[in-house]
Amino acid sequence: MQKKVLIIVSPRDFRDEEYFVPKGLFEKAALTVDTASTALGIAYGVMGGEAEVNLLLEKVEVKDYAAVVFVGGPGARSYFDHPEAHRIAQEAAKMKMVLAAICIAPVILARSGVLAGRRATVWTSALDKNAVRDLERGDATYLAEELVTDNNIITVQGPAAASKFAAAIIYRLQSSNS
Numbered sequence: 376m377q378k379k380v381l382i383i384v385s386p387r388d389f390r391d392e393e394y395f396v397p398k399g400l401f402e403k404a405a406l407t408v409d410t411a412s413t414a415l416g417i418a419y420g421v422m423g424g425e426a427e428v429n430l431l432l433e434k435v436e437v438k439d440y441a442a443v444v445f446v447g448g449p450g451a452r453s454y455f456d457h458p459e460a461h462r463i464a465q466e467a468a469k470m471k472m473v474l475a476a477i478c479i480a481p482v483i484l485a486r487s488g489v490l491a492g493r494r495a496t497v498w499t500s501a502l503d504k505n506a507v508r509d510l511e512r513g514d515a516t517y518l519a520e521e522l523v524t525d526n527n528i529i530t531v532q533g534p535a536a537a538s539k540f541a542a543a544i545i546y547r548l549q550s551s552n553s
Contacts, residue, residue: 378441378548379407383460384418384426385450391420392534393446393477397541398426404545411435413453421448432459437466441548447478447498447533454483455509461487468528473547475529477540482506484528485513495530496523 380401384394394410401408411430412418418426437443443463445451454460460483467474468489476484481497484490491514497506499519510517522531522539529547531540 377405377407379409379439380442380444380544380548381409381411381430381435381437381440381463382444382446383411383432383454383463384428384446385448385453386412386414386418386428388421388448388450389418389426389446390448390478390534391422391424392537393448393540394420394426395424396537397444397544400538400541400545404549406441406545406548409440413457413459421450432457432463435459435463437463437470437472440467440472441551442473442475442544443467444544445476445480445483447476447480449479451478451480451483454480455486457483464489471527473527473529473544473551475531475540475544477531477537478533479506481530482509484530485510485515488513490515490528493525493528494518494523495525495528496520496532497530498533
């Protein structure tokens with residue numbers, strides 16, 4: 376059975392390369408990709424990219440996927456305390472499936488409670504100085520590394536590591552029996 380990956384983007388201001396690079400690599404690896412958001416239609420990246428959203432967050436059935444991926448960018452802040460984003464992250468973690476977040480999106484995982492006792496990384500800058508505190512408040516151990524894998528949870532600092540992010544997810548999916 377072909378594995379499916381769910382990518383979650385904000386309707387506006389997701390980070391283009393954090394969506395398009397992994398999506399392209401997932402499809403090249405023969406994975407089926409669905410894109411979810413809070414609105415159907417076109418989601419707009421900060422650099423002008425357009426992603427076709429085919430699934431609303433509230434309609435996501437986590438059990439239908441082998442991996443759930445949260446994309447960063449300024450728009451990801453809209454999911455920091457979003458109940459459906461938290462539900463999806465919590466269900467994915469409970470099912471021990473691949474759960475991944477890039478850039479600022481690990482804050483979503485931390486605030487949903489799934490990083491407790493885990494190692495993770497997150498984008499840090501003058502603008503996002505609270506991100507590390509958010510991880511630590513979620514009882515995660517912050518590592519100042521580009522990519523951190525803690526069992527089934529994969530976190531990456533930012534867009535420069537988008538291809539490494541995708542490769543880590545693909546590797547985890549190919550090495551799992553699910």
